[in-house]
Amino acid sequence: MSELVFDDVSVRYGVGRGAMTAVDRVSLTVPDGGVTGVVGESGSGKSTLARAAVGLVPLHGGRILLDGAPIPRRGPRPLQMVFQDPYSSLDPRMPVGASIAEMMPSGMTRRERAAEAARLLELVQLDPDKADARPSRFSGGQRQRIAIARALAGRPRVLIADEITSALDVLIQGAILNLLRELQDELGFSMLFISHNLAVVRYVASHMAVMRDGRVVEQGPTAAVLDDPHDEYTRQLLAAIPRPIQYTP
Template identity: 60%
Template sequence: MIIKGLTVRFGAFTAVDDVTLDIPQGRVVGLVGESGSGKSTVARAVSGLVPYTGVIEDGGGVQMVFQDPYASLNPRMTVGASVAEGLRRPTAHEVERLLGLVSLPPQTAARYPRELSGGQRQRVAIARALGASPRLLIADEITSALDVSVQGAVLNLVRDLRAELGLSMLFISHNLAVVRYVADDIAVMRHGRLVEYGPTDQVVEAPAHDYTRALLAAVPRMPAS
């Protein structure tokens, strides 16, 4: 996906200001910045959820996984029905395959969201997004609402899916350590503008912008990639 000159305005307020970003096929681009930086607005624009100016060349479908998995799932629908909802030809076999991709057993299909843990619900949300065979998967703060004990498992799932399916992914987080763990490239946003973009190791080891250095300084310990 190629994003050129993306701008989003809400009245007189400019939430995203002339952002240009390349998300190569099969790579994970991490979009990082503090709250209010505009990163989630970029996600919503790319997903077609808010009006924008600029050019988005997506080359196919875009699916988004939101921060709160419980809010994004219909509590009156079983997991199987939720996953099947996005399929062109919904079958029990295809639902089972998608649940397997996110390491959930087939019997999960008969359960309701309230019967699952937060990590399991997020896996269901990912499975449902994958059912639409997206060219780009947007993950917007998908671990921030989860217990620390399950965040790592979901991050490992993201890495596994990229390797297995060759997905392109825009992974959004305020946590630079989390982004570093899953992303091939990192884009840093501040006040609606992109201030730095490059390969993960380059951005982390030799940041070019003061704001990136401040984000790195705020992370006491970063996991090894």
């Protein structure tokens, strides 16, 4: 099983009167083998929630559990994260194959790591012969594929995708989303998918949560939330989606 549970999670930045609550008593579940989307405006707390899951920010309160147990902070990481910016998530001095191999479990030989890096590049639909190239030789969409391969090298039980298509153009966004769906179906990992784009979440996630000011204001099956929203903020987000202009002859 790979069920990720946020149980009454709070995250604060700063201390005393200057403290800011970025995530306020959030509870939600990423089901085993499923995809849960989290949407909200910039500053809603959704990315902080993702960073808390992988230990990049400490919890002020609550628990984050994987299959009912605290997430181990040492040894192999059962959660891996793909970040928003494909241009800053890879070391520009390191060949992409070596960057992918860096995330692999210990105990593998150099030859095994090279073979696994080539397999992962092929899995994300890139030429494995380019493993010795540096990130500057790749486009933004290709770099995001490499970042996904790097995350998968850690053999995660849960993948966290934080706004991974927002820095890409529309055509490349679609290709990355299709790839992510194919990988999730093939490998069976659970996924927390962070986005500000409701259409993207509808396409990727079976369940979703809407965040505002650090709190979850609505959650449930994606189709139910988007087709019949109960919270006014969710309705505002839906109303803000651009509609095609209808011309009448």
